[in-house]
Amino acid sequence: MPMQNKFALTFAISVLAAAVLSGCHSTPPPKPLDQLTEQESRGHAVYKAHCAACHYDRVAQALHGPPLLGVFKKPYLPSGAPANDERVSATVLHGRNLMPAQPQTDPQELNNLLAYMHTL
Numbered sequence: 807m808p809m810q811n812k813f814a815l816t817f818a819i820s821v822l823a824a825a826v827l828s829g830c831h832s833t834p835p836p837k838p839l840d841q842l843t844e845q846e847s848r849g850h851a852v853y854k855a856h857c858a859a860c861h862y863d864r865v866a867q868a869l870h871g872p873p874l875l876g877v878f879k880k881p882y883l884p885s886g887a888p889a890n891d892e893r894v895s896a897t898v899l900h901g902r903n904l905m906p907a908q909p910q911t912d913p914q915e916l917n918n919l920l921a922y923m924h925t926l
Contacts, residue, residue: 833876836864837925849922852915856908863926871905878924891920 842850853863853874860870867873872884880889885902887893895916901907 833866833879836875842922842925845918845921846925847922848915849918849920852919853922856911857919860905863923874923875926877926879926894920894923 837846839847839850850863853861857863857874861872861874862869863874865873866875877883877894878889883889883893883897885897887897897905898908898911898916898919900909
C-alpha cells in the first residue's frame with residue numbers, strides 16, 4: 807500500500823475513533839422548552855430570574871458558575887458531591903464557594919427549579 811493511502815487510512819480511523827469516543831461522553835440534549843410541563847416551565851422562569859446571570863442552562867459552557875446542562879444526568883456535581891435534589895437544594899439555599907446563599911428561596915420555587923433542572 808502506498809504511503810499516502812496508509813496516511814489517509816490512519817487519519818480516517820483516527821477521526822472515526824475520536825467521533826465515537828467523544829459521543830460516549832456527550833450530554834444528551836435538554837428537553838425542548840415547548841415540551842416542558844407546567845411545573846418545569848415555572849422552574850424555567852425561576853432559573854431565568856435567579857440563575858441565568860451566572861449559569862448557562864442549555865449549553866455546556868461555564869458562565870460565572872458551572873453550566874447546568876446535564877447536571878442530573880451525571881453521578882456527581884462539579885464539586886464532587888452527588889448529583890441529587892438534596893445536594894443541589896443545599897447549594898442553592900446555603901451557597902458554596904463563589905455561589906451566594908439564597909436562603910429566602912420559596913420551597914415551591916425551589917421544587918419548580920429542580921424539576922426544570924432535571925430536564926437539562
